[in-house]
Amino acid sequence: MMRLFPSLSALLLMFWPGFLLAQSPFENGWQLDQTASNITYMSIKKGHVAETNSFATVNGQISEDGTAVLTIALDSVDTKVDLRNVRMRFLFFETFLHPQAIVTTHLDAEVLSDLASLRRKEITLPFSLSLHGVKAELSAPVIVSLLSNDRINVATVKPIPILMKDFGFEPGRVKLEEAAGVTITPLAIVSLNLTFDRTTPGSAPALADPVVTASTAMETEGNFDRTACVGRFEILSRTGSINFAPAAAKLEASSTAMLDTLYDVVSRCPDLVIEIGGHTDSFGKAGPNLRLSERRANAVSEYLQGKGIPAERMNVAGYGETKPLVPNNTAQNRAKNRRIEFSVVN
The missing domain is CATH 2.40.128.110 (Lipid/polyisoprenoid-binding, YceI-like)
Incomplete structure (x- = not known):
């Protein structure tokens, strides 16, 4: 005898949407x-x-x-x-x-x-x-x-x-x-x-605009208070990502991303004057090292001026080899001592 009613499973197959009936899940x-x-x-x-x-x-x-x-x-x-x-x-x-x-x-x-x-x-x-x-x-x-x-x-x-x-x-x-x-x-x-x-039927999936919640740390806009500025300059001083040609004050292209980040922080601390301090390792003579450190600090200042930071907001100082972070006894330590540091003057 012909069955007049479909089975329960057949009914489910008929009416179950999406994952089961679509050609692709x-x-x-x-x-x-x-x-x-x-x-x-x-x-x-x-x-x-x-x-x-x-x-x-x-x-x-x-x-x-x-x-x-x-x-x-x-x-x-x-x-x-x-x-x-x-x-x-x-x-x-x-x-x-x-x-x-x-x-x-x-x-x-x-x-x-x-x-x-x-x-x-x-x-x-x-x-x-x-x-x-x-x-x-x-x-x-x-x-x-x-x-x-x-x-x-x-x-x-x-x-x-x-x-x-x-x-x-x-x-x-x-x-x-x-x-x-x-x-x-x-x-x-x-x-x-x-x-x-x-995704809505008939439309292709695409990356959504980012959802920025209250907990996000992206800091897309707004100035920092003094504490936040001081902390950021201390951290930026530790990146070791501002690099120069050997024995020269020419900024390497690899420094651009860090310098642009520095510009963003400086521009969002508008009431503060910062010091840009240059440091070298102890390789070579003290006098040339002192002058090199000042020239390197000046190169950073000039880059920021080119981005729009007023010169009067930046003090430039060269310390040469006088303030090492670590002993100059290994290549790794000497690399740490060759650095640009940032601090708040007032």
Whole structure:
């Protein structure tokens, strides 16, 4: 006898939208819900003190073919302490050179074809991480959860360990240790909890405008108070990113990004006069070193004047080899002593 009514499963197949009936589970693409997503990392200092920080601004999308791109604004690192944020930006992440971290991966539609029935599935996800000028191929187990036909969540099953040396962060770690006076374990542990919404049918997924929350550390506008200015100049003095040709006062092109960051800080401390101090190592004679240090400090002042900072807001001083940070007994130490320092005069 012919069956007059379809089975319950057939009815579900007829009316279940999106993931089950669409040609692809990524139909129309998916956009990251920034307010419902977070990326955190944990670091260890003093051998046993764990600190968990996050990033306030993250963008992401999944295209119709399953290609996923996640862009993390490293300037938005959020430690809940202003000057700690600044240290992380300038000394560790060097965001004036590497402003973003980018994660790319491909989600396999076939692997996720049963997500509509399972609702939650663990998969091992290979991905590329571009961070601090280094690109690495990694993988991690993640849980993909179908919250609704138009909303999914992707979360790490366990934190992802990132060795600092693999991404060139060892010099930055040392700078942080010296600035904060603590030891830092050369390992970070990263966790992701990402929620995506299906893009409006018929429109292609695109990166959304960054959501800037109250906790963001990006400082897109506004002047700093005196305490913030003093702290920033002290931190900028530690970057070691203003470089000159050997035995000369010609700024190297690699210094431009740092100098532009310096200009931004100086321009946002409009009531303060700063000192630009030049320092050398002890190689060579004291007299020429003194003159070289002053010429180098002048080169920085001239660059800032070219950007619009009035000359009367800057005092230039050359100290030569008279104020070493460390003994001039190794090439590494001599490099530390060759520096430009900034401080507030009044």
